[in-house]
Amino acid sequence: MTASTSPFNLETCARPNILKLVPYRCARDDYKDDGTNILLDANENAYGPSLPLTASSTAETAGLNRYPDPHQHVLKSAFCALRNTNPTKPLTPENLFLGVGSDEAIDALLRCFCTPGKDKILTCPPTYGMYSVSAQVNDIEVVKVDLNLESGNLELRPDSINEALSQDANIKVAYICSPGNPTGALVDPEAVKKVLAHPTWNGVVVVDEAYVDFAPEGSSLAPWVVDYPNLVVMQTLSKAFGLAGIRLGAAFTSPPIAQLLNNLKAPYSISTPTSSLAYTALSEAGLVIKSENVAKILSQRARLLQELPNVPGIGRFLGGFDANFILVEILDRPGGKPSNTVALAAYKGLAETRGVVVRFRGGENGCFGCLRMTVGTEDENGRLLERLREILGGIYSASA
Numbered sequence: 001m002t003a004s005t006s007p008f009n010l011e012t013c014a015r016p017n018i019l020k021l022v023p024y025r026c027a028r029d030d031y032k033d034d035g036t037n038i039l040l041d042a043n044e045n046a047y048g049p050s051l052p053l054t055a056s057s058t059a060e061t062a063g064l065n066r067y068p069d070p071h072q073h074v075l076k077s078a079f080c081a082l083r084n085t086n087p088t089k090p091l092t093p094e095n096l097f098l099g100v101g102s103d104e105a106i107d108a109l110l111r112c113f114c115t116p117g118k119d120k121i122l123t124c125p126p127t128y129g130m131y132s133v134s135a136q137v138n139d140i141e142v143v144k145v146d147l148n149l150e151s152g153n154l155e156l157r158p159d160s161i162n163e164a165l166s167q168d169a170n171i172k173v174a175y176i177c178s179p180g181n182p183t184g185a186l187v188d189p190e191a192v193k194k195v196l197a198h199p200t201w202n203g204v205v206v207v208d209e210a211y212v213d214f215a216p217e218g219s220s221l222a223p224w225v226v227d228y229p230n231l232v233v234m235q236t237l238s239k240a241f242g243l244a245g246i247r248l249g250a251a252f253t254s255p256p257i258a259q260l261l262n263n264l265k266a267p268y269s270i271s272t273p274t275s276s277l278a279y280t281a282l283s284e285a286g287l288v289i290k291s292e293n294v295a296k297i298l299s300q301r302a303r304l305l306q307e308l309p310n311v312p313g314i315g316r317f318l319g320g321f322d323a324n325f326i327l328v329e330i331l332d333r334p335g336g337k338p339s340n341t342v343a344l345a346a347y348k349g350l351a352e353t354r355g356v357v358v359r360f361r362g363g364e365n366g367c368f369g370c371l372r373m374t375v376g377t378e379d380e381n382g383r384l385l386e387r388l389r390e391i392l393g394g395i396y397s398a399s400a
């Protein structure tokens with residue numbers, strides 16, 4: 001479905017107050033900080049940052065008394081270069097929203113399209129918890145269409161999603177997580193295409209690709225945003241790039257949606273240190289390090305997939321293997337059936353007596369008895385395997 005045939009209409013889908021929003025403007029929208037101007041427009045401190053300086057920190061802290069660039073064109077160009085695979089229809093900075101982590105993009109999308117107390121979002125449990133948290137904060141109802149809970153693969157059910165979208169015109173945003181959290185499975189692009197091809201729904205499809213760099217090369221749907229007016233693809237530097245501490249997320253989308261998101265965000269939310277570190281991570285040298293680290297994680301993921309089944313009491317792996325974590329069942333006894341009691345006991349025992357923190361996911365739809373384990377370093381994974389064996393052995397012998 002193309003822009004001309006899509007039922008998506010930004011003018012009727014976005015909130016009227018957001019459409020009318022006049023974005024915050026500063027004098028530096030008109031007069032850039034090119035290093036030659038005397039900047040007396042933003043009530044900054046011309047004497048510099050209150051930081052004890054050493055020779056090595058001077059360069060890093062220079063300029064921190066000034067507000068950051070509100071538009072981040074240079075950083076946006078670097079993000080586009082990362083995802084541009086279609087030279088005839090390239091992504092440009094006009095396709096981008098940058099936020100304080102992709103968590104900010106999740107929230108900004110809600111606030112852009114959903115009128116509190118009236119509109120709804122759609123999510124596909126088991127999924128990332130922030131979609132619902134943001135919805136609740138904004139007084140927006142969540143319509144849930146579970147992944148396929150019958151199979152262990154936890155696939156998206158596009159026909160059921162489309163049915164829900166047909167039944168409720170107040171659903172404005174559908175969040176699809178690919179690779180999923182906690183499923184670790186890449187969503188079939190054809191399933192996303194099916195939702196995008198909904199013949200009547202006037203809403204926005206958001207694909208959250210926080211873990212896409214752990215999936216096979218070329219898996220990102222970001223290049224699709226030039227073809228679909230109502231697609232948003234979110235990414236982050238928190239995972240494969242190892243920069244969760246700087247808080248930088250990106251949303252690729254059509255220029256009109258990117259414009260609305262940029263209009264509603266706080267003007268200086270991307271700090272100068274964040275921007276500069278992100279730019280370095282997206283440089284050629286940064287991308288080499290990212291690829292090396294991803295390769296190590298993938299090799300460690302393969303090791304866990306091979307060695308975990310040798311630990312007595314480990315059941316099936318659920319979902320898929322496209323992220324930097326795995327979702328695995330813990331059994332009531334070796335060779336038995338999944339057990340939330342044992343999974344919870346193992347989770348607590350690992351954290352409280354063995355210094356290994358994983359995530360209990362047994363309360364999520366389709367994840368009964370499951371722990372989610374992030375792939376760590378070689379040494380960390382060795383300790384995880386050893387301590388999990390100890391903990392489960394202790395639990396089983398106590399209940400024997």
Ligand SMILES: Cc1ncc(COP(=O)(O)O)c(C=O)c1O
Pocket residue numbers: 100101102103104128177180181208210235236237238244247248249
């Ligand atoms: C699926 C998913 N989306 C988004 C995020 C948030 O990422 P960020 O650190 O960019 O806010 C996470 C974090 O765990 C996640 O699992």
